[in-house]
Amino acid sequence: MKYAFFLGCLIPAREPGYENSVRKIASELGIELEEMEGANCCAPFSIQSVDYISWLALAARNLCIAENMGLDILTLCNDCYESLLMTNTMLKEDKEIRNKVNEILADVGLEFKGKTNVKIFSDALYEDIGLEKVKNAIKEPFNGLRVAVQPGCHLTKPKRIHFAELAAAAALDDLVEATGAKSITYERKESCCGGPLRGVNDEVALHIAKQKLDGVKAAGADCIVTVCPFCYFELDMGQLEIKRHLNEEHNLPVLHFAELLRMAMGMKLEDWEVRAHRIPLTKILDMKEVK
Amino acid sequence: MQKGVVVIGGGIAGIQASSDLANRGFKVYLVEKSPSIGGRMAQLDKTFPTMDCSMCILAPKMIECVRHPNVQLLTYSEVKDVKGSVGNFKVRVLKKPRYIDERKCTGCGICAENCPSEAPNEFDENIGMRKAVYMPFPQAVPRVMVIDKDNCLECGLCDNVCPANAVNREQQPEEIELDVGAVIVATGFDVFDPSVIPQYGYKRFQNVITAMELERTLCASGPTGGHLIRPSDGKIPRSIAFIQCIGSRDRRKWINHPYCSSICCKYAVKDAVLIKEHEPDSRITIFYIDMRAFGRGFQEFVNRAKSEFGITFTRSNPGEVSEDPNTNNVVVWFEDPITRTVQHASFDLVVLCPTLIPRKGVEELAKTLGAELDSYGFFKSADAVKKPLDTTVSGIFACGYCVGPKTGDIPDSVAQGSATASRVAEVLARLEVA
Amino acid sequence: MSSLDAYFMREVANTPRGRGVLACIQCGRCTSSCLVARVVEEHNPRKLVEMIILGLRSEVLPGPLPWYCLSCFTCLDRCPQGGDVGETMFAIRNLAVREGNIPEGIAAQAQSLFETGRVVTPSRMALINREKYGLGKEPAVNVEAVQKILRKTSFDKLIYRGP
Numbered sequence: 001m002k003y004a005f006f007l008g009c010l011i012p013a014r015e016p017g018y019e020n021s022v023r024k025i026a027s028e029l030g031i032e033l034e035e036m037e038g039a040n041c042c043a044p045f046s047i048q049s050v051d052y053i054s055w056l057a058l059a060a061r062n063l064c065i066a067e068n069m070g071l072d073i074l075t076l077c078n079d080c081y082e083s084l085l086m087t088n089t090m091l092k093e094d095k096e097i098r099n100k101v102n103e104i105l106a107d108v109g110l111e112f113k114g115k116t117n118v119k120i121f122s123d124a125l126y127e128d129i130g131l132e133k134v135k136n137a138i139k140e141p142f143n144g145l146r147v148a149v150q151p152g153c154h155l156t157k158p159k160r161i162h163f164a165e166l167a168a169a170a171a172l173d174d175l176v177e178a179t180g181a182k183s184i185t186y187e188r189k190e191s192c193c194g195g196p197l198r199g200v201n202d203e204v205a206l207h208i209a210k211q212k213l214d215g216v217k218a219a220g221a222d223c224i225v226t227v228c229p230f231c232y233f234e235l236d237m238g239q240l241e242i243k244r245h246l247n248e249e250h251n252l253p254v255l256h257f258a259e260l261l262r263m264a265m266g267m268k269l270e271d272w273e274v275r276a277h278r279i280p281l282t283k284i285l286d287m288k289e290v291k
Numbered sequence: 292m293q294k295g296v297v298v299i300g301g302g303i304a305g306i307q308a309s310s311d312l313a314n315r316g317f318k319v320y321l322v323e324k325s326p327s328i329g330g331r332m333a334q335l336d337k338t339f340p341t342m343d344c345s346m347c348i349l350a351p352k353m354i355e356c357v358r359h360p361n362v363q364l365l366t367y368s369e370v371k372d373v374k375g376s377v378g379n380f381k382v383r384v385l386k387k388p389r390y391i392d393e394r395k396c397t398g399c400g401i402c403a404e405n406c407p408s409e410a411p412n413e414f415d416e417n418i419g420m421r422k423a424v425y426m427p428f429p430q431a432v433p434r435v436m437v438i439d440k441d442n443c444l445e446c447g448l449c450d451n452v453c454p455a456n457a458v459n460r461e462q463q464p465e466e467i468e469l470d471v472g473a474v475i476v477a478t479g480f481d482v483f484d485p486s487v488i489p490q491y492g493y494k495r496f497q498n499v500i501t502a503m504e505l506e507r508t509l510c511a512s513g514p515t516g517g518h519l520i521r522p523s524d525g526k527i528p529r530s531i532a533f534i535q536c537i538g539s540r541d542r543r544k545w546i547n548h549p550y551c552s553s554i555c556c557k558y559a560v561k562d563a564v565l566i567k568e569h570e571p572d573s574r575i576t577i578f579y580i581d582m583r584a585f586g587r588g589f590q591e592f593v594n595r596a597k598s599e600f601g602i603t604f605t606r607s608n609p610g611e612v613s614e615d616p617n618t619n620n621v622v623v624w625f626e627d628p629i630t631r632t633v634q635h636a637s638f639d640l641v642v643l644c645p646t647l648i649p650r651k652g653v654e655e656l657a658k659t660l661g662a663e664l665d666s667y668g669f670f671k672s673a674d675a676v677k678k679p680l681d682t683t684v685s686g687i688f689a690c691g692y693c694v695g696p697k698t699g700d701i702p703d704s705v706a707q708g709s710a711t712a713s714r715v716a717e718v719l720a721r722l723e724v725a
Numbered sequence: 726m727s728s729l730d731a732y733f734m735r736e737v738a739n740t741p742r743g744r745g746v747l748a749c750i751q752c753g754r755c756t757s758s759c760l761v762a763r764v765v766e767e768h769n770p771r772k773l774v775e776m777i778i779l780g781l782r783s784e785v786l787p788g789p790l791p792w793y794c795l796s797c798f799t800c801l802d803r804c805p806q807g808g809d810v811g812e813t814m815f816a817i818r819n820l821a822v823r824e825g826n827i828p829e830g831i832a833a834q835a836q837s838l839f840e841t842g843r844v845v846t847p848s849r850m851a852l853i854n855r856e857k858y859g860l861g862k863e864p865a866v867n868v869e870a871v872q873k874i875l876r877k878t879s880f881d882k883l884i885y886r887g888p
Binding site: 490536540541542543544580581606607608609610611624625626628631632633 | 750752753754755756757758759762763766769771772799800802803804805806807808
């Protein structure tokens, strides 16, 4: 399987560990990740809030790059997924919008033809590689690790774009359980982490994050696993801020799904990756030793 | 030309149509899928807005219908094939085996008392249990037991204790060919399953129930003997919330019931008043989008519900409910229409009013009849304005909720039953003259 | 005392993401589902649509209401009218930006996007570490192409924050 690899902005800037884990998993499972030359920011909701056509044009530029590579796009971030998938769907269906956007893209020598598809990492593993192949690659399963899966809003909503809403969240649950962990139910699993308000209204963002963390803690999870770097950042860094401002501790390590999978495939996390987690991973790493 | 009529569906609409036709001299074959006629009306406690006892009105009509010499009742039966055209239909009916001899069974119930196997009771919306050999409900017509083979342990105890020797475990399904001139469909409705919308907590929280389950709870012949108790702990709920429009008026593609079910506002107010009469101290709130109180006497009933019975009407559609794990109380999240802020309120019991949908199996029936359904599964009219009760097949008519939610309350269904009977009589009379 | 703009509802309905405002039946399901509405009293999706319908343009566009939105799409998924009302938040924000109302955090992201093609850029340390950890050089953005596009859509004028 070959994909046009869309990294987005947040991962190179703040979470290189996620990229590292994905690359390692890809090479183990025979997935080729081709660099998208000159790709720009996907234009997440913050940019969508500024201007509609700018969003579509920027997102469409990335879609065109992938089209010219003849590959589907693989994203690692829910917000990139949202932006690119919505743009792809809208431009494929609505001729008027497509013409408008192509008028702008003509200036940079590109034309949207609707030939590519957008996939997020967990869905790509589930649909294109298959659960069986993933299961067969597991060498060191997490026996009984209680994981609170945070699918994140944009993995499954808006439903009319993602149509098989439950399928994407269920696929993520299945993949997490393939590593030997247990995906537990907890209150408000489908709700937001608060990430989008970070930098805009930190107080409210933290409040929303706390609601989520309270629910996870009440359900007795060992850790949180997420696909989205925004969720990761908000729930990981957020716990430090909650400790500082609201004097409450949750002590829930937050992992990227790729990190969980990679560890289960027998590839240990390197020191710099472990240190990147603000809530220490010691609990999880100890568990692996004691197996 | 044949002078017989097959009526498919033994609810109030089908019963009315059958009685009318029988009185006019037609031979009527009333085919009912379940072991007893009665339909939804048999499940209700009281009707609105008169607050009459539902069974008290229904039972005499059921008896009158089946006692009529022109009516032949075929219960536990389904229409499997229809050939021919108006005036000359050949209808093949499959009668499922009850494993009880209808001619011998007196309905005494001794077999059920001794039966060791239990199963959820469909008549009670699966909130109560029945035995594997059972009477569908106390006033069932025909008054004959039936054995549910899937849950029968084949122990033979019923056979041993039956004083009439009515158990016949060798009974086979029976195919019956009927020559009739016309067919009337009156299959009624099912209740939408709210677990498709998980935010309302149905099947996740014990104290969230549907309105039909509430009806069975309030009915004296139901699993609680008419005592209003809540599922989690059997206590009497002191605070109750009704949430309207669960799945109805919903244009989302994966729900696809954009219509208004037309009777939920009515029955919610009825049930609220009923509960208040039982338990005057209870606090009841109805959360609605619009209070659709059209028709005779209904707005007055709503006004009385507010002023005399103190029922709270809150114009706000809650987005979700959650559960208090210690008390199993249900917390409803809604926007208070006065203060315009999001509030949450705890209730002992939450009743959902789900949308009403065509009966399961209606697509197969429509195919057998060759009649068209609309995109929601209701029978299409040959002409929505001039021939609303004619299906798209000449000689086949439909009445009651299976035609669509524009009807649905009991007087409407009765009127439509009579109307289709009249249509049949007219059409067949014209054929005779021709 | 704010003046009412009778055309405001049409104005919003004519924007690409604003047509849902015509379908709203004011049932309140969106607001009762909104996580932020429980925390911030001013943030109320149903009320936003109500204010649009009433023509309260001079209150809505300069106000903070639409900027509290998480764009989590919960309201949009639950709306019985098919969800376009949830998109109204975006439509209002687009209009608000044109009137000069844009929160600092978003303006900073927009600025970064125009200058570098990314909403958030790696620090120098992050770039050094990248190479150290064997991830290779950070893929470069074709900033020229980005700026060409954003000039054509007048994005640069929208976010211009003065000399």
